[in-house]
Amino acid sequence: MSELLQFLFSGLTVGAVYALVALGFTIIYNASDVVNFAQGEFVMLGGMITWFAYQAGLPLPLAALVAILATAALGVTLNKLAIEPARGAPVVSLIIITIGASVFIQGAAQQVFDKQIHSFPAFSGDTPLRVLEATIQPQSLWVIGGALVVFVGLWLFFTRTLIGRAVLATSNNRLAAQLVGINTNFVMTLSFALSAGIGALAGVLATPITLTAYNVGIGFALKGFAGAMLGGMGNPKGALVGGFLIGLIEALTAGYLSSTYKEAVAFVVILLVLFFMPQGLFGSKSTERV
Amino acid sequence: MPRLSAKSATLLVLAALVVVSPLFFPSGYYYRVGALIFVNGLAVTGIVILTGYAGQISLGHAGFAGIGGYACALAPVHLGLPPALAAVLGVLISGALAYLVGRPILRLKGYYLAVATLGFGILVSMVLNNERQLTGGPDGIIVPDLGLRGLLKDWGLNISNGEFWYFFCGIALLIGAWIALNLRQSPTGRALRALHGSEIAAQTVGIDVARLKLQAFVISAVYASVAGSLLALQNKFITPDVAGFMHSIEMVTMAVLGGAGSVLGAILGAGVLTLLPQVLTVFAEFEQLVLGLVMMLMMIFLREGLLPSLLRKLRGRDE
Numbered sequence: 001m002s003e004l005l006q007f008l009f010s011g012l013t014v015g016a017v018y019a020l021v022a023l024g025f026t027i028i029y030n031a032s033d034v035v036n037f038a039q040g041e042f043v044m045l046g047g048m049i050t051w052f053a054y055q056a057g058l059p060l061p062l063a064a065l066v067a068i069l070a071t072a073a074l075g076v077t078l079n080k081l082a083i084e085p086a087r088g089a090p091v092v093s094l095i096i097i098t099i100g101a102s103v104f105i106q107g108a109a110q111q112v113f114d115k116q117i118h119s120f121p122a123f124s125g126d127t128p129l130r131v132l133e134a135t136i137q138p139q140s141l142w143v144i145g146g147a148l149v150v151f152v153g154l155w156l157f158f159t160r161t162l163i164g165r166a167v168l169a170t171s172n173n174r175l176a177a178q179l180v181g182i183n184t185n186f187v188m189t190l191s192f193a194l195s196a197g198i199g200a201l202a203g204v205l206a207t208p209i210t211l212t213a214y215n216v217g218i219g220f221a222l223k224g225f226a227g228a229m230l231g232g233m234g235n236p237k238g239a240l241v242g243g244f245l246i247g248l249i250e251a252l253t254a255g256y257l258s259s260t261y262k263e264a265v266a267f268v269v270i271l272l273v274l275f276f277m278p279q280g281l282f283g284s285k286s287t288e289r290v
Numbered sequence: 291m292p293r294l295s296a297k298s299a300t301l302l303v304l305a306a307l308v309v310v311s312p313l314f315f316p317s318g319y320y321y322r323v324g325a326l327i328f329v330n331g332l333a334v335t336g337i338v339i340l341t342g343y344a345g346q347i348s349l350g351h352a353g354f355a356g357i358g359g360y361a362c363a364l365a366p367v368h369l370g371l372p373p374a375l376a377a378v379l380g381v382l383i384s385g386a387l388a389y390l391v392g393r394p395i396l397r398l399k400g401y402y403l404a405v406a407t408l409g410f411g412i413l414v415s416m417v418l419n420n421e422r423q424l425t426g427g428p429d430g431i432i433v434p435d436l437g438l439r440g441l442l443k444d445w446g447l448n449i450s451n452g453e454f455w456y457f458f459c460g461i462a463l464l465i466g467a468w469i470a471l472n473l474r475q476s477p478t479g480r481a482l483r484a485l486h487g488s489e490i491a492a493q494t495v496g497i498d499v500a501r502l503k504l505q506a507f508v509i510s511a512v513y514a515s516v517a518g519s520l521l522a523l524q525n526k527f528i529t530p531d532v533a534g535f536m537h538s539i540e541m542v543t544m545a546v547l548g549g550a551g552s553v554l555g556a557i558l559g560a561g562v563l564t565l566l567p568q569v570l571t572v573f574a575e576f577e578q579l580v581l582g583l584v585m586m587l588m589m590i591f592l593r594e595g596l597l598p599s600l601l602r603k604l605r606g607r608d609e
Contacts, residue, residue, distance in 0.1 A: 035401040035404075037404070082586050082590060085590045086590050089589065090345060091399065091400035091401065092341060092345055092346065092347045092400055093593055094589075095347050096347065096542065096546055096585050096588075096589045097585065097586050097589045097590065099404070099539070099542075099585065100581075100582045100583070100585025100586040101586060103536075103578050103581055103582035103585065104582025104585075104586065105582070106582070107576065107577070107580070107581075108579060110579075111576070111579065218408075219412075222405065222408055222409055222412065225405050226405075229402075229405075260416070260420050261420075263412065263413075263416055264413050264416070266409055267406070267410060267412070267413050270402075270405060270406050271391065271394065271395075271406065274394040274395050274398065274402060274406070275394045278397075278398055
């Protein structure tokens, strides 16, 4: 029993990271119909930039802030330089652009930073908290809390603010949004900044537990996507639930089956979802406009 | 002057390249480089069928190359198959897996194939790295000799190992290109290109879109598998790198650089990106940077790829 609880805790922790990545996917997907394969690199950059800023002598909170802002700026740059010029391109071209961006950012991180594995101290110490018969790291609570706060924040943003509703309107119908005076280019910029910032935040929160290196991004992208798909592509609630579920399945697989092949979970889930419920848990059936 | 069909012209150019290039080789080492280009060209021809014709993308094709390669390493030892039959076994396994993975996915939007193949590639490379007892793990494993060169020697044709693999892979590439070009002009190929243009339009004229995409995916997996087998047999050694994510990315980049819609263009892309690390030794350090940049730049500025854009420009001047 305590064993199961322990696995659940670790599942919720990584699941929170996947949920944040899935939310990042969802924001960009909704605003532009683009699946941004570089989403995982934002997580990597969040961790790596924080580590280097921290090494350079900045206090940890400031280093984290620098990392999040820098990554958000990079997200905006990616949109301006690579996504916007290819507007209207076939899906395959957009996939190649974003996967190319992902590979490029990895290559750049190798040069600008290094190829080592890094970590920085947990925010509230390393003394595990006892919960029932299991223990949980304080940092896990930061990660899980972070995912929930971001989700609620996004929900408020999209339902209660004018700009947030403009984003929703754009994702519903770009042309109609333009006609009522919404600056859709600004909406795109905002979506990429938000999505990259959230990815970086996930990297900042998770690095004390999961460690970071230049090449961790693609794994996060795969799992975050699996989460977003399980929940129903484009649905924020689905992204949150899907991300947590992927984390839980992965942790249980690692605990009871094989820790090596826990990495296969995301792939198997993607296949099963596609086989049995392509709309995901919360998705609505979509039709394609001609 | 009677005009050559594009198909014959492509095949002629390729055959001429295979035969004439050795005249300019400064050393025997270039036979090996040439053979590598042909192997990569073969794999990329598969990408042409998938991406150029059918408009789908795979980010895990190296997984199939890995299966083809390790089939040649493992089947002779564990099943007693001769290496050539082992390669055929690799093709069967790759094709079957592509069918199983592709069937549910190809009904949906393009993203799903990209993600699922990404996961598939990572999975294959993970199995190859972790099942040490079977695959030798990250250190790789020895691959038995194909034995064909010995056979040729018995028949009185004595050529060096480098020359043998150069021409063997060159012939394989020619056959692969011939099949791909024939496919392009067949009803299947026309239907594939129709669905590339618009899936919905293709559907309304009665094309079974999902089935066709699946066919293209399976065929391209077979190409990757054969290329993996050729690489393994040629090197007499194979490591899990052949199935790695970066190898998949290399294949896609080669195709989009030269032109994913053109067999000759894609092979040109394979040639450039295979030669580059041989000429520039620092390339290895910056490989990811360069590949990522090439992918983005080509898709933004020259979506058709180098060769088709160049040809279009030349034709424009003629008229």
